[in-house]
Amino acid sequence: MNILYYNWTEYAGEDLMKSFSNLGFAYTKIMYPITDYNRDPKFDDFIDSVIKDGNFDVIFTFDFFPLISKAAQRNGLPYIAWIFDSPHYTLFSDTLFNNCNRVFFFDKDELNFFTSRGLKNGFYAPLPVNVDRLDALLGDSITSASYDYSISFIGQLYSGNMYDRVNYLPPYIKGFLDGIIAAQGNVYGYNFVSELLTNDWISKISEYIKLTPDEDSPLPLNNVFSNMINAKITHLDRCNSLNLLSNYHTVDLFTKDELSPDSIPENLHVHGPVSYTDEMPYIFRHSKINLNISLRSITSGIPLRAMDIMGAGGFLLSNFQNELSEYFEVNKELALYDSRTSLAELADYYINHDEERCMIAERGYKKIKENFTHDILIPEVLRLSGVM
Numbered sequence: 001m002n003i004l005y006y007n008w009t010e011y012a013g014e015d016l017m018k019s020f021s022n023l024g025f026a027y028t029k030i031m032y033p034i035t036d037y038n039r040d041p042k043f044d045d046f047i048d049s050v051i052k053d054g055n056f057d058v059i060f061t062f063d064f065f066p067l068i069s070k071a072a073q074r075n076g077l078p079y080i081a082w083i084f085d086s087p088h089y090t091l092f093s094d095t096l097f098n099n100c101n102r103v104f105f106f107d108k109d110e111l112n113f114f115t116s117r118g119l120k121n122g123f124y125a126p127l128p129v130n131v132d133r134l135d136a137l138l139g140d141s142i143t144s145a146s147y148d149y150s151i152s153f154i155g156q157l158y159s160g161n162m163y164d165r166v167n168y169l170p171p172y173i174k175g176f177l178d179g180i181i182a183a184q185g186n187v188y189g190y191n192f193v194s195e196l197l198t199n200d201w202i203s204k205i206s207e208y209i210k211l212t213p214d215e216d217s218p219l220p221l222n223n224v225f226s227n228m229i230n231a232k233i234t235h236l237d238r239c240n241s242l243n244l245l246s247n248y249h250t251v252d253l254f255t256k257d258e259l260s261p262d263s264i265p266e267n268l269h270v271h272g273p274v275s276y277t278d279e280m281p282y283i284f285r286h287s288k289i290n291l292n293i294s295l296r297s298i299t300s301g302i303p304l305r306a307m308d309i310m311g312a313g314g315f316l317l318s319n320f321q322n323e324l325s326e327y328f329e330v331n332k333e334l335a336l337y338d339s340r341t342s343l344a345e346l347a348d349y350y351i352n353h354d355e356e357r358c359m360i361a362e363r364g365y366k367k368i369k370e371n372f373t374h375d376i377l378i379p380e381v382l383r384l385s386g387v388m
């Protein structure tokens with residue numbers, strides 16, 4: 001197997017290439033700045049020359065790149081795109097339907113959405129974790145970990161989201177959207193935002209929020225406005241949850257968001273961003289409870305953050321996600337909440353039940369190690385793609 005891998009400096013790249021080597025695959029990493037995802041003659045010339053000289057079996061990327069799909073189509077190569085981000089707007093390019101593509105989604109709802117739009121070669125694959133790297137960094141003894149933190153959350157708060165910036169909507173539209181935000185904020189496991197944004201409401205909103213259409217990747221307005229609303233709900237989810245928990249426990253937040261000192265509760269300790277490869281896993285292992293508060297545009301899938309927490313041997317307390325409950329045993333390998341009340345109750349319970357919490361963290365770690373590593377999932381991706 002000879003793989004052409006386009007790297008855009010995504011932080012999962014090193015783990016991917018390590019797995020290629022572990023599995024005995026030859027690969028060539030290329031890095032080239034793309035100026036336009038749909039039209040870039042210099043990139044076309046570059047990748048065509050690499051393909052011509054390389055005798056490759058497949059092109060591989062995290063996320064979907066229309067230019068690379070075009071190159072694969074021109075050169076008769078299969079193209080595997082493993083979707084890593086959500087939302088991911090290049091998926092709305094017409095090139096998504098090229099027959100060279102094998103597109104892997106970590107969210108089954110998103111897979112079903114694009115399949116319903118005509119995608120033929122779409123597949124499901126959860127995102128992988130390099131447990132070997134984490135074991136080398138942290139050791140593989142989960143139950144003997146000491147704790148530096150009580151409850152931790154690592155991630156953005158989505159301050160300054162688009163919805164907050166659109167402060168010029170008339171009251172009747174804003175009232176309608178605020179109602180959706182309030183209602184969806186209390187529901188976990190099912191996202192109805194796009195259903196409530198009917199064509200009539202989309203038309204009304206579009207009179208005030210003007211978007212420049214992209215002829216190569218025309219975005220459905222329902223999708224754009226749904227993601228705008230979901231980002232706002234995520235902001236409220238994260239702020240309200242952290243504020244709630246900090247009423248009863250010490251909570252450590254690691255984020256790149258700038259917070260006003262006046263808005264920080266006494267028991268919420270705010271830190272700057274941390275590195276993915278070493279600082280983040282350490283925090284996961286050395287926190288009694290690690291929170292996953294999913295971005296609401298990930299409607300059913302397992303965010304990579306949740307997988308990384310368990311892969312590092314951390315105890316995961318997450319909002320309910322359909323696929324988390326499908327692939328993991330609740331209260332045996334992780335804990336899931338479906339309301340802010342249950343979030344507070346579960347946090348309080350597991351803070352005070354050390355042995356049970358440690359056993360759950362260990363079982364979650366073992367599930368990741370036995371089922372969700374790169375070395376396990378990459379051969380399955382290649383097999384489903386028909387290239388192995």
